Structures are given as structure tokens and as C-alpha cells.
Amino acid sequence: MTGSLQIAFGLASETGRRPRNEDYAGVCLGSPGQRARRGIVAAVADGVGGAKGGRVAAELAVRTVIDGYYAQPETIGVQAAASRAVEAVNRWIVAQGRSDPALENMATTFAGVILLHRKAHVLHAGDSRVYRLSDGRLTRLTRDHTLSRPDYAHVLYRGLGIEESVRLDCSVHPLRLHDRFLLCSDGVHGTLGDGALAALLLRRESPEATARHIVAAALEAGSADNASAVVLDVVALPAADHAELASAAAALPLPDPPAVGEEMDGFRLTALLSQGRYSRLYRAHDLTAPGREGDGRPLVVKVPRPEVAAERTFRLAFVREAWVAARVRSPWVGEVVELPPGRQTRLYTVMPFYEGETLEQRLRRKPLTLAEGVEVAIALARAVSALHRAGIIHRDIKPDNVILQRGGGLKLIDLGVVRLPQVEEFPTADVPGTPSYMAPELFAGAAGDEASDQFALAVTLYRAFSGGGYPYGEIEPFTRPRFGRPVPLLRSRGDLPAWIDRILARALSVAPADRFGDVIEFAQELETALAHGRPVVVRRRPLYERNPLLFWKILSALLALTVLVLLARG
Known part of the structure; x- marks a missing residue:
């Protein structure tokens, strides 16, 4: 599922030197709908071996907590839903342990992980453990509930079935792509230290193979207990929601732009690529990437210029760029590089460096030929259409925001000024748009939609063919232009067919309803006319x-x- 949480998992459980296996482990992916709304649940339970019914308690704990969690109302949240399920199981285990002689004093540990959206919720009671391997570093996410005295280190003071009401440790941790989680019983961590576990997890074998090797290594190291392990690999993450991004942006300071040659959060800024109205773009290298400096792919760091607009404007732009990049995957739309949590100490955006030049730079040399222009129109229409399908309006389509790649590709960039559905708008003084590309309705106060993006696309193509002209003349900021008839392209480009003027004139119509149904229809009209070689009919x-x-x-x-x-x- 595109944009959804996806994992790979494996588990292993061995009896070892014990007469029977009283561990129980399970992973529940849920249905696609449950996975999106409630998440993925994994758990390990270790039945207390000194009492009867340890295996029964362990299996009931894992199965019933999973079922009970999914049965709780979604509105109460993960922690409350899981706690209710654990409490219900605990009461049943306590009651059965007191009333059924065959299950007398039965109890179990419990360690669970619920992966939902971009977070890991850890639930724990007892001495089974949860670890996370992230960026090559292993971290234990749980604390054993055993007595601290060496002679009693195996004695639990917390677990399911031990008390009338279970005290559950709960914690929440941000998820990162390629995180690896390990859930294990004390038969594993009792003989394998953190270093040995980290080495096995870092081998990056399949989760199933890793779980088997961890259990085997524990038994070979002398474990006298049952040994169980569950390994979860985070394969794909859903996009961050707007509130999460806005919260992250609000916490980042907005100092003055750095100088070329400075280092910033592990990026060395090697050259100033451009300085726009709101931001500076630097070419950069990631010094934290493997290998020597400069061996990694080149990047672009986009830093705001706080002296030219309200601080809220820059934070809104940062959120929009990250939100769009996480949701739109198109070969014609520029990407944004997601940084690991905790690395970023100020407000900026990181993007890949695309070899090539902007369409504006290309036009300064010479205008496009008919075939070149139609090819750019088709690729650009696909980029804009990818945004429109996601409910996103670009609002600043122009040659400066179109990169013609060296290998023949195209990228539409500058996603910081887009209009998003049901998201806070920019301050009035900083509403985006370049006047000469703005549709007439925008000057009347409209917020922008698919039709106004089509208008801007048509102006961009007009300039590409004309070598720099504008269909309605260049419009200065803070003016209220009058729109009459667009200047025909044939006045400056007598080598072009007349149908170019006809098609562009429709996309440039003053009334939005008179334009094409969408940008793809606009591009297809150009492509069809070119393919059929329509004769030049100059009326x-x-x-x-x-x-x-x-x-x-x-x-x-x-x-x-x-x-x-x-x-x-x-």
C-alpha cells in the first residue's frame, strides 16, 4: 500500500533445556483498514515457570491483548486501548489462578510493540524486553521489573497475574525507515549482552533468519531457559501529517542565512546557487554520508531569508514542502530529503541537486523549438497533474521553477507556496504568486485552483516559445492589470504553426470556464496537433x-x- 506502514517480521521460539516451552510470541498485521487506523501489534510473553499454567497465561496474554486492543474504540488512543486489553487479561489470569487448581498462581511477563503511523508504542510488564536498532545503534526500550538484589534478580515484582491490577510501563518512540525492533524473553537476553544482540541484528539478514540466529546463539551461550525472539523491520512509513510537521517547524529557530563554506548540521555549503525573494539555495555535501567528503550525492539546501517576510510565512512554507514531498511521488516533481529526527537545528529544506538548468536560463540563450516546447509542455502538465490529483495547487508555475535535467528529464520545484486542502493559508502580505503568471481571477481575490495553475502553465509555455515575452505583457507587482486579448505568438515566431496560438489562447482565457478541463487535456491537445502535423492556417x-x-x-x-x-x- 503506497504511503502506508509496512514491515517485514520473523520469530523463533525454542524450548532449550526446559521440559516444555512456556514462552509465546505473536505478530498481528491486521486487515489493511485496521493497519491504517490501529497499527501492527507484536508481543512476547514468558509464562512464569515456577507456577502451574505458565504457558496458558503467556498464550492468553498475547492472543487476548491483540484481540482486545483491536476491539477497543479507536477514539480512546493507543495507550488507553492497549491498557484496557491488558487489564482485562490480567483480571482473568488472576481469577483463574485462584479458582482453578490446575492453573494455580499462573502468571506471565508481557512485552508488546504497537506500530502505528510513524510511532512505536511500547507496553511492558515483567522482564521480557524490547530493543530498537536505529542508525546502527541498539537501544533498550524497557526496564526489567525484577528485584535488584543479585540473589533475587529472577524474581518478578510486576507482570500479568501477579497483582489484582497490573502496572504497565508505556512509552512512545518516533519511527524511522529501516528501524529494526527485537522483542525477546529472558532466555535470550539473560545470556546475550547488548553487544552480542547488536552484532546479530546488524548483520541485516531477513527478520526470520535473524530471529532464529539470536535464539540459537542464546542456547549455545548456555541459556537454561526457553528462548524466544521476534524481529520487526520497518520497510515503509506513511507520510507525516500536517500537525506533526507544523510542530517540528515551530520548534526550529530561524537565524540569518549562513555563508558559503560554513557547516550546518553536518552539511558543508560549497556554493550559492541562487538568491530568490524568500530564500537562498546552496549546493551542499552531506558530511555524515559514508565515505570521504563529497562522495555522497550532491544536495541543495534551501535556507529562508527572514528579513523579507513574516516568520510564520517561512514556517508554513517549510511544512508545505515537506508535506507535499512525502505524498507526491512523480518523476516530474522535485523531491525533498527527509532528515533523521534530532539532526536539524534550524529551519531549512534539503533537496537533491539536479544537474541541468532552469527553463528561464535556457530561454536566455534562445527560445524553444516547436518539438522542444511540446515535450516540455507534456512533462510539465504531468507534474502539475500529479499535484492536482493529490488536491495540491502549485500557485507559482514559471520558468524559474522548472529544471531541465541534463539527461532530458524535467522537475517542477518550489513546493513551499502550494495551496493545500483545509490547511492554514499564508498571511495576506505574503500570499504567493508571480504577477505576470497569475490568472485574472487571482487579482480579484481567488485563492487559486486547477484552472489558475493551467493559466500559469500556458504563460510559461508562451514565454518558452516567444523567447521571453508575455501574452498580456509583463505585470508589475501591486498593480491591477486589464486582460484583453493575448498577443499572438506568430508576431514574434512566424515559424510556428497557427494552432499553437489557438491552443494557448484557450488555456489563457480570461474566464476560467473557457479553459481546458484540466492540464492533461491541454497537453494532449498540443501533442495531438504536433503528431498530426496540422497545416499552418493563418486566418x-x-x-x-x-x-x-x-x-x-x-x-x-x-x-x-x-x-x-x-x-x-x-
């Missing part, structure tokens, strides 16, 4: 369209002459 415009004043003067003169002739005859 000579009548005098009334070319010079209305002269037309009426001639008509008035003819009427006056007719009146004089009639009077002379009379």
Missing part, C-alpha cells in the same frame, strides 16, 4: 478586430457618402 483577422476605430471611420464615411448621393438624386 487574416478582419479590420474590425485589427483596428476598430478605422473600421467605424470608414463605415461612417461610406454612410455619409451614401446620404449625399441620395440627396443629389432627390
Whole structure:
């Protein structure tokens, strides 16, 4: 499922030197709907061997907690839902241990992980453990509930079935792509230290193979207990939601832009690529990447210029860029590089460096040919359409935001000013858009939609063909332009077919309803016309369209002459 949480998992459990296996482990992926709303649940339980019914308690704990968690109302949250399920199982185990002689004093440990959205919720009672391997570092996420005295280190003071009401440790941890979780009983961690476990997990074998090797290593190291292990690999993560991104952006300071040559959060800024109205773009290298400096892929770091706009504007732009990049996957839309939690200490965005030039830079040399322009139109329309399908309006399509890649590809960039559905808008003073590319309705206060993006795309293509001209003339900021008829391309490009003017004129219509149904229809019209080689039909415009004043003067003169002739005859 694109944009969903996906894991790979494996588990292993061996009896070892004990007469029977009283551990129980399980993983429940749930249905696709449950997975999206409630998450994935994994758990390990170790039945207390000194009492009857340890295996029964362990299996009931894992199975019933999983079923009970999914049965709880979604609205109460993960921790409350899991706690209710654990409490219900605990009460049943306590009651059975007191009433059934065959299950007398039965009890079990419990260690569970619920992976939901971009978080791991850890639930724990007893001495089974949960570990996380992230960025090559192993961290234990639980604390054993055993007595601290060496002679009593195996004695539990907390678990399911030990007390009327179980005291459950709960914690929440951010999820990262490629995180690896290990859940294990004390038969594993009792003989394998953190270093040995880390070495086995770092081998990055399949989760199933890793779980088997961990259990085997514990038994070979002399474990006298049952040994169980569950290994979870985070394969894919859902996109961060808007609130999460906004919270992260609000916590980042906004200092003055750095100088070329400085290091910032492990990035060395090697060159200033451009300085726009709101930001500076630096070429950079990631010094934390494997290998020597500069061996990793080149990057672009986009840093805000806080002196030119409200701080809230930059934070909104940062959130939009990250939100869109996480949700839109298109070969024609620029990416944003997600940084690991805790690395970023100020507000900026990291993007791949695309070899090539902007469409604006290309136009400064010469305009596009007919075939080149239609090819750019098709790729750019696909990029815009990918945004529109996600409910996103770009709002600043122009040659400066189009990269023509060296290998022939195209990237639409600058996603920080997009309009998102049901998301807070920019302050009025900083509403985005470049006047010469803005549709007429935007000057009247409209927020922007698919039709206004189509208009901006058409202006961009007009400039690409004309070599820098604008269909309605260049529009200065803070002016209220009047839109008449677009200047025909044929005036500056007599080598182009007349159908180019006809198609562009429709996309440039003053009334949104007169434009194409969407940008793909616009591009297909251009592609079809080019493929069929429509003949150049230059319609000579009548005098009334070319010079209305002269037309009426001639008509008035003819009427006056007719009146004089009639009077002379009379």
C-alpha cells in the first residue's frame, strides 16, 4: 500500500533445556483498514515457570491483548486501548489462578510493540524486553521489573497475574525507515549482552533468519531457559501529517542565512546557487554520508531569508514542502530529503541537486523549438497533474521553477507556496504568486485552483516559445492589470504553426470556464496537433478586430457618402 506502514517480521521460539516451552510470541498485521487506523501489534510473553499454567497465561496474554486492543474504540488512543486489553487479561489470569487448581498462581511477563503511523508504542510488564536498532545503534526500550538484589534478580515484582491490577510501563518512540525492533524473553537476553544482540541484528539478514540466529546463539551461550525472539523491520512509513510537521517547524529557530563554506548540521555549503525573494539555495555535501567528503550525492539546501517576510510565512512554507514531498511521488516533481529526527537545528529544506538548468536560463540563450516546447509542455502538465490529483495547487508555475535535467528529464520545484486542502493559508502580505503568471481571477481575490495553475502553465509555455515575452505583457507587482486579448505568438515566431496560438489562447482565457478541463487535456491537445502535423492556417483577422476605430471611420464615411448621393438624386 503506497504511503502506508509496512514491515517485514520473523520469530523463533525454542524450548532449550526446559521440559516444555512456556514462552509465546505473536505478530498481528491486521486487515489493511485496521493497519491504517490501529497499527501492527507484536508481543512476547514468558509464562512464569515456577507456577502451574505458565504457558496458558503467556498464550492468553498475547492472543487476548491483540484481540482486545483491536476491539477497543479507536477514539480512546493507543495507550488507553492497549491498557484496557491488558487489564482485562490480567483480571482473568488472576481469577483463574485462584479458582482453578490446575492453573494455580499462573502468571506471565508481557512485552508488546504497537506500530502505528510513524510511532512505536511500547507496553511492558515483567522482564521480557524490547530493543530498537536505529542508525546502527541498539537501544533498550524497557526496564526489567525484577528485584535488584543479585540473589533475587529472577524474581518478578510486576507482570500479568501477579497483582489484582497490573502496572504497565508505556512509552512512545518516533519511527524511522529501516528501524529494526527485537522483542525477546529472558532466555535470550539473560545470556546475550547488548553487544552480542547488536552484532546479530546488524548483520541485516531477513527478520526470520535473524530471529532464529539470536535464539540459537542464546542456547549455545548456555541459556537454561526457553528462548524466544521476534524481529520487526520497518520497510515503509506513511507520510507525516500536517500537525506533526507544523510542530517540528515551530520548534526550529530561524537565524540569518549562513555563508558559503560554513557547516550546518553536518552539511558543508560549497556554493550559492541562487538568491530568490524568500530564500537562498546552496549546493551542499552531506558530511555524515559514508565515505570521504563529497562522495555522497550532491544536495541543495534551501535556507529562508527572514528579513523579507513574516516568520510564520517561512514556517508554513517549510511544512508545505515537506508535506507535499512525502505524498507526491512523480518523476516530474522535485523531491525533498527527509532528515533523521534530532539532526536539524534550524529551519531549512534539503533537496537533491539536479544537474541541468532552469527553463528561464535556457530561454536566455534562445527560445524553444516547436518539438522542444511540446515535450516540455507534456512533462510539465504531468507534474502539475500529479499535484492536482493529490488536491495540491502549485500557485507559482514559471520558468524559474522548472529544471531541465541534463539527461532530458524535467522537475517542477518550489513546493513551499502550494495551496493545500483545509490547511492554514499564508498571511495576506505574503500570499504567493508571480504577477505576470497569475490568472485574472487571482487579482480579484481567488485563492487559486486547477484552472489558475493551467493559466500559469500556458504563460510559461508562451514565454518558452516567444523567447521571453508575455501574452498580456509583463505585470508589475501591486498593480491591477486589464486582460484583453493575448498577443499572438506568430508576431514574434512566424515559424510556428497557427494552432499553437489557438491552443494557448484557450488555456489563457480570461474566464476560467473557457479553459481546458484540466492540464492533461491541454497537453494532449498540443501533442495531438504536433503528431498530426496540422497545416499552418493563418486566418487574416478582419479590420474590425485589427483596428476598430478605422473600421467605424470608414463605415461612417461610406454612410455619409451614401446620404449625399441620395440627396443629389432627390
